[in-house]
Amino acid sequence: MTARARRPWRNWRWLMMAASVTGTSVLAGCSGGGSSAGSGGTAAPAPAGTASLATSMTTANGATWAIVAMGSSAAGANQFWELFTRAAASDQWELVTPPGVASNGGLVAAGGPASLGVAFRPSQGLTFSPLAVTSDAGKTWRTGLIDAPVASVPDALAVGAGAMLALLGDGTVEQGGTAGASWARLAAPGAIATSAAGGRCGVTSLTAVAYAPSGTPLAAASCARPGTVGIFARSGDTWQAAGPVLGGALAARQITVLRLTGTPAGDVALLRAGAGGDASLLAAWTSDGSRWTVSAPLAAEAGQVAASGTGSGGAAWVLLPDRSAYAVSGPGGPWRRLPSPPQGTATLAVGPGGAAEALATAGGNLTVYQLSPAGTWQKAQALTVPIQSGSSS
Amino acid sequence: MNSGLDPADPTLEAAFRSALLHQGLIAAGLFLLLWLLWGASRNWLRPGSAGHAPRAAEPAGRRVLRIGFGLLWVFDGILQAQPQMPGGLPSQVIQPTAQSSPRWVQDLVNVGGTIWSNHPITAAAASVWIQVGIGLWLLVAVRGWWSRGAGLASVAWGLMVWIWGESFGGIFAPGLSWLTGAPGAVLLYCVAGALIALPASAWRTPRTGRLLLAGAGVFFIGMAVLQAWPGRGYWQGTSGSLSAMVTTMSQTSQPRALSALVSAFGSFDTAHGFAVNLFVVIALAAIGAALLTGRPGLVRAAVLAAGVVCLADWVLVQDFGFFGGLGTDPNSMIPTILLLTAGYLALTRLPDAAAEPDEAVRPEGARAAIAATSLQAVTALAALGVIVIGAAPMAAASLNPTADPILAQAIAGYSPPLNSPASPFRLTDQDGRTVTLASLRGKVVLLTFLDPVCTTDCPLIAQEFKATAAMLGPQARQTELVAIVANPTYYGTQFTQAFDRQEGLNTVPGWLYLTGTLAQLRSAWQQYGITVGNLPAGAMSAHNDLAFVIDRSGVIKQEISADPGPGTGSTRSSFAALFAADVRQALSQP
Numbered sequence: 016m017t018a019r020a021r022r023p024w025r026n027w028r029w030l031m032m033a034a035s036v037t038g039t040s041v042l043a044g045c046s047g048g049g050s051s052a053g054s055g056g057t058a059a060p061a062p063a064g065t066a067s068l069a070t071s072m073t074t075a076n077g078a079t080w081a082i083v084a085m086g087s088s089a090a091g092a093n094q095f096w097e098l099f100t101r102a103a104a105s106d107q108w109e110l111v112t113p114p115g116v117a118s119n120g121g122l123v124a125a126g127g128p129a130s131l132g133v134a135f136r137p138s139q140g141l142t143f144s145p146l147a148v149t150s151d152a153g154k155t156w157r158t159g160l161i162d163a164p165v166a167s168v169p170d171a172l173a174v175g176a177g178a179m180l181a182l183l184g185d186g187t188v189e190q191g192g193t194a195g196a197s198w199a200r201l202a203a204p205g206a207i208a209t210s211a212a213g214g215r216c217g218v219t220s221l222t223a224v225a226y227a228p229s230g231t232p233l234a235a236a237s238c239a240r241p242g243t244v245g246i247f248a249r250s251g252d253t254w255q256a257a258g259p260v261l262g263g264a265l266a267a268r269q270i271t272v273l274r275l276t277g278t279p280a281g282d283v284a285l286l287r288a289g290a291g292g293d294a295s296l297l298a299a300w301t302s303d304g305s306r307w308t309v310s311a312p313l314a315a316e317a318g319q320v321a322a323s324g325t326g327s328g329g330a331a332w333v334l335l336p337d338r339s340a341y342a343v344s345g346p347g348g349p350w351r352r353l354p355s356p357p358q359g360t361a362t363l364a365v366g367p368g369g370a371a372e373a374l375a376t377a378g379g380n381l382t383v384y385q386l387s388p389a390g391t392w393q394k395a396q397a398l399t400v401p402i403q404s405g406s407s408s
Numbered sequence: 409m410n411s412g413l414d415p416a417d418p419t420l421e422a423a424f425r426s427a428l429l430h431q432g433l434i435a436a437g438l439f440l441l442l443w444l445l446w447g448a449s450r451n452w453l454r455p456g457s458a459g460h461a462p463r464a465a466e467p468a469g470r471r472v473l474r475i476g477f478g479l480l481w482v483f484d485g486i487l488q489a490q491p492q493m494p495g496g497l498p499s500q501v502i503q504p505t506a507q508s509s510p511r512w513v514q515d516l517v518n519v520g521g522t523i524w525s526n527h528p529i530t531a532a533a534a535s536v537w538i539q540v541g542i543g544l545w546l547l548v549a550v551r552g553w554w555s556r557g558a559g560l561a562s563v564a565w566g567l568m569v570w571i572w573g574e575s576f577g578g579i580f581a582p583g584l585s586w587l588t589g590a591p592g593a594v595l596l597y598c599v600a601g602a603l604i605a606l607p608a609s610a611w612r613t614p615r616t617g618r619l620l621l622a623g624a625g626v627f628f629i630g631m632a633v634l635q636a637w638p639g640r641g642y643w644q645g646t647s648g649s650l651s652a653m654v655t656t657m658s659q660t661s662q663p664r665a666l667s668a669l670v671s672a673f674g675s676f677d678t679a680h681g682f683a684v685n686l687f688v689v690i691a692l693a694a695i696g697a698a699l700l701t702g703r704p705g706l707v708r709a710a711v712l713a714a715g716v717v718c719l720a721d722w723v724l725v726q727d728f729g730f731f732g733g734l735g736t737d738p739n740s741m742i743p744t745i746l747l748l749t750a751g752y753l754a755l756t757r758l759p760d761a762a763a764e765p766d767e768a769v770r771p772e773g774a775r776a777a778i779a780a781t782s783l784q785a786v787t788a789l790a791a792l793g794v795i796v797i798g799a800a801p802m803a804a805a806s807l808n809p810t811a812d813p814i815l816a817q818a819i820a821g822y823s824p825p826l827n828s829p830a831s832p833f834r835l836t837d838q839d840g841r842t843v844t845l846a847s848l849r850g851k852v853v854l855l856t857f858l859d860p861v862c863t864t865d866c867p868l869i870a871q872e873f874k875a876t877a878a879m880l881g882p883q884a885r886q887t888e889l890v891a892i893v894a895n896p897t898y899y900g901t902q903f904t905q906a907f908d909r910q911e912g913l914n915t916v917p918g919w920l921y922l923t924g925t926l927a928q929l930r931s932a933w934q935q936y937g938i939t940v941g942n943l944p945a946g947a948m949s950a951h952n953d954l955a956f957v958i959d960r961s962g963v964i965k966q967e968i969s970a971d972p973g974p975g976t977g978s979t980r981s982s983f984a985a986l987f988a989a990d991v992r993q994a995l996s997q998p
Contacts, residue, residue: 085945095946110945115897117863118946140867142910145898158898160861162906196902379945403947408864 065222066273066285068096068136069322069334070169071364071374074126075279077103077327078152082122082169083361085376085400092408096122097400098133099374099381100153101364108374108383110400111153116145123165125277127174130193134165134172134181144181146195148174159195163187169323170223170235170275180224180232188224188234202254207234207247212256216245223275225282227304233257235272235284242266244286246275248304259299259307261288273320280329280345287318294318298331300346308346326365334363344369354390357382378402415496415734419818420528424494427533431797435537438797439790446786466550467611469754470604474546474555476746477562477600481543484737488535492733494528495818501734502573508581520572525978527805527812537798538565544791546604548784555604558788561795562601570594573736583649585642586631586692587725589740596743603750617754621699621707624748628696628714636689645681654725662731666723673724691717699748704756711748718745810879813989815982820969827965830855830958831935835892835922838904843890843922845962851918852887852994853958854987856970857894857938858921859949860903866894869953869970870911875984877916880991884917887991892932893923894940894951955987959994966990 071081079101087093096118101108112118113133120138124131130150137144146159164184165171173180174193181189181198186205191198208218217239225233227248234254236245242265244258261270265288273296274285281302286309288295295312315335322334329345332353340353342365356363359375359382366372371386372395379402384392466474498521506517524531542561549555570577570592577592584590603620610616635642641649654674658667677684691713698710722728722741729739805812830853834844845853854876858866873891877884893899904921913919923929933940933951940951953971956964968990970983 097946112944112946114942114944115895115949116861117948119863122946135861137863139863141861141863143906145861145903156897158900158903160898160902160906162909401944403943403945 065167066169066320067322068121068123068167068169069362070124071324071326071362072124072126072276073278073325073327073366074131075128076152077367079103079326079364079366080124080126080131081108081324081362081364081374082124083374083376083381084121085379085381086402086404087378092119092139093402093404095119095402097381098122098124098153099398102152106385107396108381108398109153110381110398111149113147113149113153113156115158116147117141120164121167123169123171125170125172125174125179126279127179127193127277128176130174132172132174132179132193132195134161136167137164146179148193148195157194159191161189161191161195161198166221168222170225173225173232173277175226175230175232175277178226178230180226182221182224182234186221188221188232190232201232201249202234207236207254210247210254212247212254213245215256216240216243218245222272225275225277227257228277228281228302229304231304233275233282233304235275237271238269241269244270244284244299245272246284257304258284259301259309261309265297265312271318274323274325274331276325278325278329280327283325283329283331285320285323285331285333287315287320288312290318292316296320296333296341298343298350300329302346310343310347311349313341313350322362324362324364326369327367330365330369332363332365332371334360340371340373342369342371353386354392357384357392360384414818415492415494415500417495417818419822420495420814421491423529423814424491424532427529428489428536431533431537435790435794435797438793439787442786442790442793443783446781446783449781464608464759467754467759468757469617469750469752470611472746472750472753473600474550474558474604476750477597477604477743478543478546478558480597480737480743480746481539481546481562483543485536485539485541485543487730487736488532488539490733490735493535494532496734497532497736498525498528501736502575505573505578506575508583509575509578510580513575513580517572517575520568522978523806525811525815526809526981527802529812529814530801530805534798534802538795541791541793541795541798544794545788548791549788550784551608554785554788556607557605558791559601559604559606563598563605566594566598566601570598583640585635585640585649586628586740587635587650587688587721588653589726589729590631590634593729593737593740593743596740596747600743600747600750611754612759614755614758617751617756618702620747620751621702621755624751625696625699628692628699630696632689632692632696635685635692642685642688643682645678645684648677648681650684650725651677651681654727657725657727660727660732662727666727666731670724670727688717699751702755704752707752707755711752714748715745718742809981810875810985811978811982813982813986815979816986819979820971820983820986823966823968825965826967827963830956830962830964831932833892833922833928833932833935835924835928835932836901838901838908838921840901843920845958848888848890848958849962850960852960852991853890854887854955854991855890855892855936855958856953856955857933857936857940857951858891858907859895859898859951860893860907860921861895861898862948864948865953865971866907867911869955869983870907870913872970872981872983872987873919874911874913874916875981876987876991877918879984879988883992883995886995888918888920889916890920890922892936893921893929894933894938895949896926896929896940896942897949899923899926899929957987957990957994959997965994965997 069083073079081099084094085097086095098112099108100111116135120136123134130148133147134144144161144165147156149156161181166182166184171182179191179193188202189198190201207213218236219239221234221236223235227233232249234247238245242261246258247254248257268289271287272284273287276283281300284299286297294315296315297312298310300308319336320333321336325331332342334340338355340356341350343350356373357375359377360373361376362374364372373384375382379400381398383396385395387393502521506514545558549558574592577595579591645651651674658670695710695714698706718741726739729735832845837843873889904923908914938951942949955968955970957966959965
């Protein structure tokens, strides 16, 4: 081989080496980046404008109801949502989850004048929401269905006198009979947002439905426009603003209605003002659907709520992710901080006179703690729930 | 719900063994036939001893590639015959490999994975025969177009395996490393095949060897850069990429001594991760640079060093690559050693230029051509036939989007034929009309029991029924697809109607979803052996999944377990194929 023939070969070798280094650098940049992104990721924050399905409420007959997730700690086929109740005259909770449908997708319950309705959030292959209604404290259930998935919010169902409201996953609001039949659309997806009142609020998503004490259907939303509380009342064929007016510093903050629950004492709303580290929570009450009493703000880290609910006499409570708990006894009352509830507390329940209970879960075990007058949580009851692991897989 | 398809299912394994035996007998017969024909033609034509010019010896580098990769293909083919391959390869090899690659790679790989999942026996057997055939072809075809064709076949099949079996060797996934097999063992088979496919003239100069070694040099340097790149987990021992990989490999089913050795290296890397990676980076860079020089002395030293490093990696990191019951090849290190050795030999040991080129010998006329055909050429033809034995059924199967019923049989178990009268029922269909079994006489009835608010298996079974109707085509008009509600709480027609809408059953011809009073339903459940009951604590209503094929005269001909388990599209379509076959059989009877 001649020297002339060798020269280009040598140059080509160096070019190849350079190309190799450059090429693999790019490759390393791509793949390495993917790797570090994967390992350095953080948990996504909960979607704005939503509250956990873990809740409790009190119905007209004085019974208290609670919904918690049990079973596997990881969400999925072995996590089941359970419904418990405690009769007014009893200090014992019992499991009353309606039978016949897998509850892995979540339960949404609402109390009415004479009954409690429960909607199953669909999971896996099911795409509509079966309903169960009881008038005898969960001993027997009547069945019905909503031919679509109810929204994943704790107030997606409301029970009124002879009627039910449902908020669907796509933002539709429907009204039907108490037997869970004859559903008719009250608002198509986006209809409230495009109404005059919705436009003034800048509705970003619907978050709850309820009946006003007068029986008027209400819908709640998160609003993009600062200071506006997105609560709307059905009026004829349209929706009118029906929420409280906030003043002062709150007028400059975006408001999300986290909860809007009908209670025997009127409707109770839980509002979140602002977002991030300076978010605060407010409770609001109405007994006629138009005039509201609003609580003082409660500073809540990042505005996240692990569980929330209502109690007798218009009481409301929140459990924050750091296990701090607050309750307010009724319209206009101040927030009071409860002693930090026991580890594993999934929901609280506030009964007559502000008596608080903590329902803690661990796998298939439910432990009920009562807050003693001395301010300590005392174990009051232990229940073993026969979780059917593997039945939904 | 059952646990779905088990890769070690005895039904699948037995069917695979049977297919291999059947096709193996055909392959053996093919070899025998061609050898007999060849022998007979030689006797008949009596070729003279003259007419064969002395042929050039095969270049040493090419011989190393041809024999080395021929043996590798045969070995890989034998590995493909492992019993769990039909059911296990897509779910336990192909999908996990693709999982870390970008979406488009996963989608592309899924196409091949679906074909394999739909036709597991045909696909697994095809892989065996194609790879054994390519290997034999390479081994017996020494020179000329026959041999070069074997190289091309190696490239073609290797590319298919590289894309659909190895997800492009993981080159689009994070964590790519030479240590763990980048850029995919089969890509090296393709390189070898391409080299074997080169014309003989390419091997008569050192240029081929030089190019091969330079390419390898660039590759090694590139891999060194990649290995040295910070933030990829290779510089750290604890929780590092390499120690994690080695720990995983050591847990593969294999001889205990080997597992202990690999595990020990994993511990060593955990303790000295930085030093191990530094050694690897320096070794790869040094070997690559030496290969790039093209100087025989340096190249020899680099090839020897690469051989040692490759063997160490093969044992300590790649753990030989073929244990565990689903290993498909011995990974990348042996192919790398073969390629480097071939490159070195192609650079330093050139064939005798004075010998006559083999392509120059061309007998004239068919008679002379037959007479001149060697036993090796006939054997190569038989090896090509072996490839066709595997590839032809696979090509036909890949055009069929419906999965083979063998999957459903594997999941549901054997269902013996029956001949017992079906119990009568009187129920209400989804539109409120009364339906009795007697009213369905004259049609074949495929009957099952479904919970309208079930979240798992009932929607799957409903889809199988829907697919059955589609598969039956015009025969669906002679068939009634019937479900009876299996839920003691949610059983009204509003639930059957909602279920029909959910599953798109409204438009399926001959679909009836029957319900009634709880007493009527309980009676039907009892008569057909269906146990239905509510489970506590938020669990769905439980019932057993059975399907019955009832002939035109109201006699049950088949009782099939219809529980698909946590199925894939393949298992679902497989149940539909099984139902359709049983319905057709019932329709064929008078």
